[in-house]
Amino acid sequence: MTTVRLPRPDGTFATHTLNPPKDWGAPAGPPKSRVAFAAAHVVADPFADNTPGAPAALDWDATLAFRRRLWDLGFGVAEAMDTAQRGMGLDWPTALELVRRGAAEATGRIAAGVGTDHDTADPLTAYTEQLAAVTALGVQPILMCSRKLAAVARGPEDYQRVYAALLEQVTEPVVLHWLGPAFDPALTGYWGSTDVAEATKHFLDLIHAYPSKVDGVKVSLLDAGHEVSLRRALPEGVRCYTGDDFNYPELIAGDEVGHSDALLGIFDPIAPAAASALHVLDSGDTAGFRAILEPTVALSRHIFGAPTFHYKTGVVFLAWLNGFQDAWSMVGGMQSARSVVHLGETLRLADAAGLLVDPALAAARWERAVEVLT
Numbered sequence: 001m002t003t004v005r006l007p008r009p010d011g012t013f014a015t016h017t018l019n020p021p022k023d024w025g026a027p028a029g030p031p032k033s034r035v036a037f038a039a040a041h042v043v044a045d046p047f048a049d050n051t052p053g054a055p056a057a058l059d060w061d062a063t064l065a066f067r068r069r070l071w072d073l074g075f076g077v078a079e080a081m082d083t084a085q086r087g088m089g090l091d092w093p094t095a096l097e098l099v100r101r102g103a104a105e106a107t108g109r110i111a112a113g114v115g116t117d118h119d120t121a122d123p124l125t126a127y128t129e130q131l132a133a134v135t136a137l138g139v140q141p142i143l144m145c146s147r148k149l150a151a152v153a154r155g156p157e158d159y160q161r162v163y164a165a166l167l168e169q170v171t172e173p174v175v176l177h178w179l180g181p182a183f184d185p186a187l188t189g190y191w192g193s194t195d196v197a198e199a200t201k202h203f204l205d206l207i208h209a210y211p212s213k214v215d216g217v218k219v220s221l222l223d224a225g226h227e228v229s230l231r232r233a234l235p236e237g238v239r240c241y242t243g244d245d246f247n248y249p250e251l252i253a254g255d256e257v258g259h260s261d262a263l264l265g266i267f268d269p270i271a272p273a274a275a276s277a278l279h280v281l282d283s284g285d286t287a288g289f290r291a292i293l294e295p296t297v298a299l300s301r302h303i304f305g306a307p308t309f310h311y312k313t314g315v316v317f318l319a320w321l322n323g324f325q326d327a328w329s330m331v332g333g334m335q336s337a338r339s340v341v342h343l344g345e346t347l348r349l350a351d352a353a354g355l356l357v358d359p360a361l362a363a364a365r366w367e368r369a370v371e372v373l374t
Helices: 060-072 092-107 123-136 147-152 156-169 198-209 224-232 247-255 271-282 285-301 308-321 331-336 342-351 360-371
Strands: 003-007 013-017 036-039 076-079 110-114 142-143 176-180 213-222 238-243 261-264
Touching: 003 342, 003 360, 036 060, 060 076, 060 147, 076 092, 092 110, 092 123, 110 123, 110 176, 123 142, 123 156, 123 285, 142 156, 147 156, 156 176, 156 198, 176 198, 198 213, 198 224, 213 224, 224 238, 224 247, 238 247, 238 261, 247 261, 247 271, 247 285, 271 285, 285 308, 285 342, 308 331, 308 360, 342 360
Parallel strands: 036 076, 036 261, 076 110, 110 142, 142 176, 176 213, 213 238
Antiparallel strands: 003 013
């Protein structure tokens, strides 16, 4: 038996026995009943600066190897998104190089974030430059929410003007991304209102004006009821990609009216379980699908707990515990964004969900971390 010490808030430790590794079965290709993207993290070069404000320096071999793993499991890769620390350490030049390298290696679907996070004063100009760069690589764009646009927009008409101009440019359908303030407080009031119902109306007005230009919408508001209402109001053929890392099993399973597809950051650390569950769902076994995914929800809610925007730390921590990267480091120094108690609970919940690939390795790495952090 492999045991670890888990720190408590009072400074004491509890002993926890890790479960044997779970066999999730061999990959069976992409799921057929749902479209599923995993938003992938990046692996920092531990010997580079990577301090807050410094240009990102990546371990390219480990970063791309993780993406190959996701493609092998049947996922599409959502590249250069917030899971990859976009806006929290991953600068645009490095993001574009990440998209370029990923596109060159892709054996499955790939889509990439387009935003305004480079040195251009006008949001539309910035969006247009990134959109051109991503589409030139043959990668599907995901139009991410823009801090720059949120800061200068005076009302819904400014959002409509910018997004309409972008949709007029594209020749293939894009994904529209609505990231809520829990993930980024600078996006409060996006689409022109702090009232979610009113903002949703403006969002839907845009989509209904350009249904052939929108493949789907990625919604990360952590409100399952709102997502269901939104997806029922979408034009025919426009997908709803859930970004709800709290309620994804029920939203993907769907109801008698429809379902959500998925574009999720939590699919990065729970990829084997999610791949297995999606293939069970392909057979029509909704109960079996939920039985596999439900044990991962406690882990996801913990990783994405407030402050939600620090969820990347838990995602990368589990990649390190599982041996997908050699060093516990992140761009922007974000490995320090969660406490040792939080990380210990992350380890326990990952173990409960059967997501530790090699428990002995995870235990050894964890004990090294505990020695340093306590």
